[in-house]
Amino acid sequence: DLSKESSQKFMFYFSGHSDENGLHLKDGAVTKSKFHELLGRISSKVKIVILDSCFSGALKSKGVKKEKPIELVQYDVDEPTGSVILTSSSERELSYESERFRGSIFTYHL
Numbered sequence: 001d002l003s004k005e006s007s008q009k010f011m012f013y014f015s016g017h018s019d020e021n022g023l024h025l026k027d028g029a030v031t032k033s034k035f036h037e038l039l040g041r042i043s044s045k046v047k048i049v050i051l052d053s054c055f056s057g058a059l060k061s062k063g064v065k066k067e068k069p070i071e072l073v074q075y076d077v078d079e080p081t082g083s084v085i086l087t088s089s090s091e092r093e094l095s096y097e098s099e100r101f102r103g104s105i106f107t108y109h110l
Contacts (some may be wrong), residue, residue: 001013010044018053020091032059039083045085052106058091 017024023033030038039047051059086093088106100106 007044008048009048010042011048011050013050013052014038015052018051018056018059020055020058022059023051023053027098028059035059045081049085050087050110051085052088052095052104052110054089054094055091056087056089056095057093060087061086 014023022029022033022035039049089102095104097103098105098108
């Protein structure tokens with residue numbers, strides 16, 4: 001439904017369960033490839049995704065491998081564009097909850 005709308009900015013926040021293959025929702029799993037396909041359909045200029053779940057770092061890329069850093073060209077623009085995915089863990093880490101914070105440690109500090 002969101003792909004039919006036009007907006008400048010889009011933000012998606014998820015706190016729940018996941019593994020290296022995708023997100024675990026109440027109605028079933030959303031695979032890593034399906035997640036990126038759905039995100040790609042959204043026409044917003046800026047997309048911010050925050051994932052608070054175990055192994056969420058595995059969902060931040062579409063299978064690209066790390067390479068040497070490249071030098072970025074700086075442009076003077078009024079509005080940023082692109083996608084950012086912020087995750088609570090790497091592709092091999094668990095995310096933790098705290099009784100003291102009454103929930104996720106990552107979300108509490110975010």
